[in-house]
Amino acid sequence: MSPELVFQLQLALGYVAWLLVFRAYVWPRLRPMDPFEAQRAIAMLHSFRFFGLVFILPGVVSPDLPAGFAAFAAYGDFATGVLAMLALLTARVRPLFWLFVVAFNLVGATDLIVDYYHAIKSDLPARAGELGATYAIPIIYVPALMITHVAAFFLLLRRESTRRRHAIC
Structure with a gap:
């Protein structure tokens, strides 16, 4: 099996596994929560995104890893993590x-959507070995992050529609 196919298969299975976990264990607890508490829980997970700076750490990833992918992924994760921490600090x-x-x-x-774009543009799946120790991030961590962003947006929209309904009544 080619490295590209292994990477793509593992990425897809990462989403499947996290969706199964999310549906069985996370969503049933998150959905009925107070909106503030639910968003706080999601922010807790995303506050660890400072870890993405590892994409620009020499010796961890290959120096041949496309700079456009590595730098954007690193700083996008860092910015997201800082914003999530600020949310928690201003609770x-x-x-x-x-x-x-x-x-x-x-x-x-x-950040995640643009990282996918950069990964495809730089043919990262065929060069996945250049991710070195960071290989697990897109396979295991990114699916959980994307799924929780979707959940957060859903909860934000639900909160807004509930607020509007109460304002009309």
């Missing part, structure tokens, strides 16, 4: 908390 100031929740989800989801 007592609800308007700031909600601002940072929206910000980290927009920045984080955009």
Whole structure:
């Protein structure tokens, strides 16, 4: 099996596995939660995205890893992690908390989508071995991040529609 096929298969299976976990264990607990608590739980996970800086750490990834992919992935993750931490740090100031929740989800989801674009453009699946020790990030961690961004957006939209319904009544 080619490295490209192995990478793509593992990435797809990463999504399948995380969707199964999310559906069975996470969503049943997250969905009925108070919106603030649910977003706080999601922010906790994303606050660890500073770890993405490892993509630019010499000796961890191959120096041949495309710079466009590595730098954008590293700094996009870093920005998302800092925004998630700011959301958590401002939890007592609800308007700031909600601002940072929206910000980290927009920045984080955009980062992941653009990372996929850069990965395809640079033919990263065929060069997956150049990820070195970071190989597990796109296979195991990224699917969980993307799934929780989708959940966060769903919960934000649900919160907004509930707020509008109460304003109309």
